[in-house]
Amino acid sequence: MRVVYYMNQFFAGIGGEDKAYEPPTEFEGPVGPARLFEKKLGGKGIVVKTVSCGDNYFAENAEKVKGELLERIRSASPDVFVAGPAFGSGRHGIACATITSTVAKELKIPAVTAMHPENPGIDVMSMPAYVLPTEIMATTMDNVLTRISKFVLKLVEGQAIGDSKVEGYISLGRRVNIIDPLTGADRLFPLLWAKLKAEDFTTEVPLPKYEVIPPPPAINEIAKATIALVTESGVVPKGNPDGLVSWSEERWFKYPISHLDDFTSTTHQTVHGGYENTNVNQDPDRAVPLDVVRALEKEGRIGKVADFLLTTSGNVCTTDSAKRMGCEMAEYLRRERVDGVILTST
Amino acid sequence: MVKTYDIDSIVFSDRTAYDQGVLSIREGELKALLLEDEDIGSVVLGIARPGDSARIVHLYDVIEPRTKVEGPGGVFSGWLAPPSGNAIGTIHRLSRAAVITCTELSSEGDEYTEQGEGVVDMSGPIAEMTPFSQTVNVVVEVKAKRKLTIDEYTKAVTRAGLKTAKYLADTTVQKIPSGTEVLPGRFTINPDLPNIVLILVVAGTSPTLDTYVYGRSCIGMVPTLVHPNEMAEGALVAFSSMASSSANKTYYYQKNPLIENLHSHHGTRHNFVGVIIQRGYSYEYNDKERIASHSANLARFLKANGAIITSEGGGHILIDTMLACRECEERGIKTAVVMIEQTGKDGTGSPWTDFVPEANLVVSVGNVDEFVHLRPVKTAYGGKKYLKTEIAANAANDVRIKDICCVNSMLGAARVRSVYEDRK
Amino acid sequence: MPEVAKKIGCNRVVKGVAITNPTGDPGLPIEEERSLRRKVVLQALSALEKEVKTG
Numbered sequence: 001m002r003v004v005y006y007m008n009q010f011f012a013g014i015g016g017e018d019k020a021y022e023p024p025t026e027f028e029g030p031v032g033p034a035r036l037f038e039k040k041l042g043g044k045g046i047v048v049k050t051v052s053c054g055d056n057y058f059a060e061n062a063e064k065v066k067g068e069l070l071e072r073i074r075s076a077s078p079d080v081f082v083a084g085p086a087f088g089s090g091r092h093g094i095a096c097a098t099i100t101s102t103v104a105k106e107l108k109i110p111a112v113t114a115m116h117p118e119n120p121g122i123d124v125m126s127m128p129a130y131v132l133p134t135e136i137m138a139t140t141m142d143n144v145l146t147r148i149s150k151f152v153l154k155l156v157e158g159q160a161i162g163d164s165k166v167e168g169y170i171s172l173g174r175r176v177n178i179i180d181p182l183t184g185a186d187r188l189f190p191l192l193w194a195k196l197k198a199e200d201f202t203t204e205v206p207l208p209k210y211e212v213i214p215p216p217p218a219i220n221e222i223a224k225a226t227i228a229l230v231t232e233s234g235v236v237p238k239g240n241p242d243g244l245v246s247w248s249e250e251r252w253f254k255y256p257i258s259h260l261d262d263f264t265s266t267t268h269q270t271v272h273g274g275y276e277n278t279n280v281n282q283d284p285d286r287a288v289p290l291d292v293v294r295a296l297e298k299e300g301r302i303g304k305v306a307d308f309l310l311t312t313s314g315n316v317c318t319t320d321s322a323k324r325m326g327c328e329m330a331e332y333l334r335r336e337r338v339d340g341v342i343l344t345s346t
Numbered sequence: 347m348v349k350t351y352d353i354d355s356i357v358f359s360d361r362t363a364y365d366q367g368v369l370s371i372r373e374g375e376l377k378a379l380l381l382e383d384e385d386i387g388s389v390v391l392g393i394a395r396p397g398d399s400a401r402i403v404h405l406y407d408v409i410e411p412r413t414k415v416e417g418p419g420g421v422f423s424g425w426l427a428p429p430s431g432n433a434i435g436t437i438h439r440l441s442r443a444a445v446i447t448c449t450e451l452s453s454e455g456d457e458y459t460e461q462g463e464g465v466v467d468m469s470g471p472i473a474e475m476t477p478f479s480q481t482v483n484v485v486v487e488v489k490a491k492r493k494l495t496i497d498e499y500t501k502a503v504t505r506a507g508l509k510t511a512k513y514l515a516d517t518t519v520q521k522i523p524s525g526t527e528v529l530p531g532r533f534t535i536n537p538d539l540p541n542i543v544l545i546l547v548v549a550g551t552s553p554t555l556d557t558y559v560y561g562r563s564c565i566g567m568v569p570t571l572v573h574p575n576e577m578a579e580g581a582l583v584a585f586s587s588m589a590s591s592s593a594n595k596t597y598y599y600q601k602n603p604l605i606e607n608l609h610s611h612h613g614t615r616h617n618f619v620g621v622i623i624q625r626g627y628s629y630e631y632n633d634k635e636r637i638a639s640h641s642a643n644l645a646r647f648l649k650a651n652g653a654i655i656t657s658e659g660g661g662h663i664l665i666d667t668m669l670a671c672r673e674c675e676e677r678g679i680k681t682a683v684v685m686i687e688q689t690g691k692d693g694t695g696s697p698w699t700d701f702v703p704e705a706n707l708v709v710s711v712g713n714v715d716e717f718v719h720l721r722p723v724k725t726a727y728g729g730k731k732y733l734k735t736e737i738a739a740n741a742a743n744d745v746r747i748k749d750i751c752c753v754n755s756m757l758g759a760a761r762v763r764s765v766y767e768d769r770k
Numbered sequence: 771m772p773e774v775a776k777k778i779g780c781n782r783v784v785k786g787v788a789i790t791n792p793t794g795d796p797g798l799p800i801e802e803e804r805s806l807r808r809k810v811v812l813q814a815l816s817a818l819e820k821e822v823k824t825g
């Protein structure tokens with residue numbers, strides 16, 4: 001069994017945060033945790049290649065990196081793909097989840113990663129890839145690698161994978177249709193009667209657990225603050241140089257605005273397919289208020305307008321894509337030392 | 347009073363009559379009746395029976411054959427009788443039978459003519475899911491005589507279906523029924539039991555997704571009360587040429603599975619206090635809030651302790667439904683919502699289109715985005731090819747479950763639901 | 771739709787003018803429109819300057 005293994009720059013021994021911008025690279029054979037993983041396969045498989053990428057580089061160039069890594073992985077003709085474990089590290093988790101899901105889908109081989117159940121990477125996992133749970137800290141590496149190796153062997157042997165709690169993987173919450181013995185109309189009444197009597201009942205569609213995002217602290221001195229403009233309204237330079245699409249977009253772009261006081265119909269346009277575009281095409285400030293924000297900068301009301309507009313088209317965007325893009329944008333803005341964001345949405 | 351006449355078989359014959367479970371239809375006579383309508387150019391009749399290697403496509407509506415034999419007015423007020431429903435008296439119904447109208451819509455000019463496929467399989471795996479594999483179906487395939495507006499066309503097909511339904515039920519006049527049921531006009535209230543109201547959020551947006559109340563579109567209608575007996579007489583007629591799996595059909599307004607359960611446990615587990623019709627799909631959020639709040643106020647007026655809230659179709663009508671839920675819960679009325687899920691082709695998306703935190707009791711009627719396989723069958727009724735394709739209607743095809751009639755009915759009529767994969 | 775934004779966990783939400791023009795109004799003369807836009811932006815800045823609790 002041929003295994004290709006992915007890990008970030010840290011676990012690959014390239015370096016720490018200082019090397020988080022390293023582009024994709026590869027090593028022959030196992031490196032870092034892949035060495036111990038290979039031992040745990042007990043001779044049933046070998047790690048033929050280890051691929052790696054800096055966490056920040058991955059976050060900012062996801063589409064490009066996905067493509068590049070996929071080719072490096074594909075060229076090694078693997079039977080199985082493993083990534084991580086990412087434990088509690090968000091960027092590593094997102095990278096592992098992204099590449100594992102891509103490999104599972106494109107190469108149609110068993111693909112497994114592992115991370116903490118609250119790692120944001122879980123939100124970008126998709127079937128048929130698998131993710132196993134871990135602690136937050138990497139101290140349990142040995143145990144995790146044992147579990148991954150056992151799981152991988154099961155997959156390769158074609159064994160049926162059952163209930164997530166029994167088999168030890170994180171359920172991605174995939175829903176499937178079944179034919180119940182009873183109709184919806186018949187199932188409803190015992191549930192409603194119980195609710196009316198203040199007794200316990202189990203809903204058939206659990207309410208979404210929307211994240212409680214702790215609000216960042218207020219900006220103390222906004223007259224010294226750098227404020228960035230971010231939008232999902234699809235505003236792009238006229239001519240749409242990067243081909244932002246009108247729906248189901250998965251990418252975002254940054255465009256320089258430090259030389260502009262204003263958006264006009266000659267400089268910019270929108271391509272968002274989810275709302276009638278005429279008003280914004282006539283004056284893109286109607287979606288991204290650059291003219292006003294620039295005026296406030298000149299008046300000293302805010303310190304500075306960030307040099308780049310971050311833009312995407314949010315129409316029919318999956319929550320997974322939107323979340324990932326948001327994380328990537330936030331990473332970028334944090335490094336640019338932006339203090340606050342005005343995010344406009346249609 | 348409702349007299350039921352069981353149908354064991356339906357055949358074409360030299361006269362139209364009902365005799366001890368066998369319904370005979372004189373084809374020429376029924377065709378002539380329907381062709382009296384100036385808008386109808388051709389009619390093709392067929393009979394699709396449970397177990398047949400057969401498929402119905404281009405399904406427009408499903409109607410249970412019913413007629414009124416005693417009392418004021420008639421069935422389908424506003425269509426076949428004056429629009430003055432007075433639901434007292436006696437109706438006859440044919441059980442285990444249905445009229446299924448089929449057509450391929452078109453319209454003059456570039457009016458909005460969105461039509462989704464509607465399919466019923468009479469045998470095989472898909473028949474397991476669609477309730478109309480269990481009824482003997484008289485298929486009425488209709489074509490317009492000339493270019494009609496989409497409003498004229500849908501009304502013409504509707505008329506054809508309702509006329510056929512009454513024509514078939516009329517065979518039972520003076521015959522001995524298989525069963526008789528008295529549907530109470532007044533509900534006696536047991537103060538020890540909770541009062542439950544049924545709120546039907548129904549489509550009202552275009553001729554291809556609308557609901558007619560006493561012969562008039564519900565677009566612009568304020569939420570209103572109806573008595574379930576009015577519905578049994580055909581007060582509500584469906585105009586749903588889209589979202590076949592989750593849109594309501596006239597059959598389920600006449601023979602509503604939730605109303606049946608509300609009746610059968612009235613006085614023992616709950617008090618059934620009424621039905622509210624709430625028009626869904628209004629375009630502005632303000633209207634949605636206004637209408638939902640009005641519905642909840644009516645429910646409160648009826649002293650409801652609980653409300654069952656349904657929906658149909660999909661998309662922003664689910665906002666109307668969720669608002670009705672929120673408004674009821676805010677007034678202390680405990681809700682149960684029946685809802686489709688739209689989790690995407692592979693089921694990993696969120697089931698929710700819109701949600702309110704108060705929607706803590708939801709009955710799932712399945713993911714409409716899943717694909718199903720239609721196997722080849724011997725005979726196709728209603729059309730020759732799958733809508734907007736070159737694939738023969740009796741050939742194999744992979745389609746979205748959305749296309750299969752009523753399998754995701756938000757009236758709870760079918761048995762499909764979604765569960766988490768590892769709990770299958 | 772500010773309700774949706776609040777529901778999914780956004781802590782600082784300012785209501786925009788309309789879906790087709792969140793920070794504008796083509797029905798107004800340009801000076802009034804800019805004035806309106808400035809008002810919306812100032813509300814946004816005000817939100818950034820304010821301590822906010824979850825929920």
